[in-house]
Amino acid sequence: MEHYTPIYVNTSDKSVLVIGGGRVAERKVRGLLQTEARITVVSPLLTPTLEQLHQESRIEWIARSYRNGDLRGAFLVYAATDDPNVNHSVVQEAEAGAILVNDAMSSGNSSFITPSVVRRGRLSIAISTAGAGPAAAAEIRALLEQQFGDEYETYLDFLHQMRMEIKSRGLPPTVRSTLLRRLTEMDILDTIRTGQFEWWSEEKIGNWISRNQEEM
Ligand SMILES: C[C@@]1(CC(=O)O)c2cc3[nH]c(cc4nc(cc5[nH]c(cc(n2)[C@H]1CCC(=O)O)[C@@](C)(CC(=O)O)[C@@H]5CCC(=O)O)C(CC(=O)O)=C4CCC(=O)O)c(CCC(=O)O)c3CC(=O)O
Ligand SMILES: NC(=O)C1=CN([C@@H]2O[C@H](COP(=O)(O)OP(=O)(O)OC[C@H]3O[C@@H](n4cnc5c(N)ncnc54)[C@H](O)[C@@H]3O)[C@@H](O)[C@H]2O)C=CC1
Incomplete structure (x- = not known):
């Protein structure tokens, strides 16, 4: 194979x-x-x-x-x-x-x-069947397109913004990786889905980072 x-x-x-x-x-x-x-x-x-x-x-x-x-x-x-x-x-x-x-x-x-590709802004999911069934790859793409909606575009833009912000602060690697992991544990996707998401201000980002650092 x-x-x-x-x-x-x-x-x-x-x-x-x-x-x-x-x-x-x-x-x-x-x-x-x-x-x-x-x-x-x-x-x-x-x-x-x-x-x-x-x-x-x-x-x-x-x-x-x-x-x-x-x-x-x-x-x-x-x-x-x-x-x-x-x-x-x-x-x-x-x-x-x-x-x-x-x-x-x-x-x-x-x-x-x-490959067949699902694109949602920064997210791309590539599917290949190693040539066995290109039409099956397209079908799987259609399934994934239902599962991964447009909310992922906003979600990944948010993660990107936070990642850049966290990386720019010169924090120790362990703190940085904990903060980055905590980001993905929040229910941001749900707030985007329900239309309640708002972009975070510089101040809110700063507060979130300090609060989480204190809790470590
Ligand atoms: C190996 C590969 C080479 C490559 O192109 O890289 C290849 C090869 C061949 N395709 C053939 C047929 C079809 N291909 C499609 C569709 C797509 N084909 C794509 C990729 C690939 N096709 C690579 C493997 C991907 C994998 O690993 O799964 C997709 C995913 C991406 C893209 O092309 O952009 C895109 C779907 C995009 C989407 O919708 O998401 C359809 C459906 C349609 O046209 O609607 C049909 C008709 C139905 C059928 O035959 O199954 C034939 C026979 C030709 C003949 O008999 O004349 C060959 C030649 C062979 O098999 O040897
Ligand atoms: N990988 C895939 O996803 C698929 C691959 N295929 C394969 O791909 C082949 C092409 O399919 P289609 O695009 O539908 O065919 P098509 O007939 O629509 O297009 C062929 C193109 O090749 C050009 N061409 C022919 N000789 C050329 C040369 N010497 N230099 C530069 N260009 C040249 C023609 O001007 C034409 O634009 C099919 O014969 C089939 O074997 C078919 C379906 C899907």
Whole structure:
């Protein structure tokens, strides 16, 4: 059985190449648009959505078939044409250049696979079936989407703000980790769900930290 190593890759300001401009390429691009990647599509044809994204300058378009050498400077590559030979050539060029590559037609040829993703602001939950059932991955995503609602976006923004605040205070590591753990033990999610959440002021954050430090 194939086992994969799940990682979250930072593609900010990195050049990501998608070879092919069809339905599957469009799905890969939609995922990439959630990041700060610089996206280039190489394909003689584009779907109407990709065409629109190109017109809005959100993606670059090289309007021709893939050529050996196109991968120069790329950080990550998706081979998403409908021609297995072309995808294979893309994979070969990527491997020669030690670039991570996804072949949409074959998980076996790929150095990474594209998971199904639930996004709620800073929270992302990635699901993979190691290629066994992409439609099952999408079904599991839909289930998780029901379980993890929009309240998680606010919740994680709050945790992030508190984490930055706690880390900036130069507290001893044990105090810091206790405070960070206590944060997740509070019922913040419920207050967001019931519409009672209010962002904490500098003063309230300061008071909460001092009070909790005293209780340790
Ligand atoms: C290996 C992988 C390679 C990769 O792309 O990385 C791959 C490969 C293949 N997919 C195929 C088919 C379909 N894929 C989807 C949908 C998705 N496919 C995605 C990922 C992956 N697909 C990777 C494994 C992920 C994992 O580990 O589970 C998702 C999760 C993410 C994304 O693509 O962005 C996205 C759902 C996003 C969402 O909704 O959340 C649908 C449903 C639909 O189209 O609505 C169908 C039709 C139904 C069916 O066939 O099951 C075929 C057969 C093609 C043929 O026979 O012609 C192959 C080739 C093969 O199996 O060899
Ligand atoms: N990984 C996944 O999630 C899935 C993968 N697939 C596989 O992906 C393949 C592509 O599917 P679709 O996007 O629906 O096909 P499609 O026919 O909509 O798109 C193919 C695209 O590849 C481009 N293309 C063809 N030759 C090219 C070349 N030499 N250089 C650059 N671009 C080239 C075409 O212009 C077109 O834009 C399918 O044949 C299937 O095997 C299918 C469903 C899901």
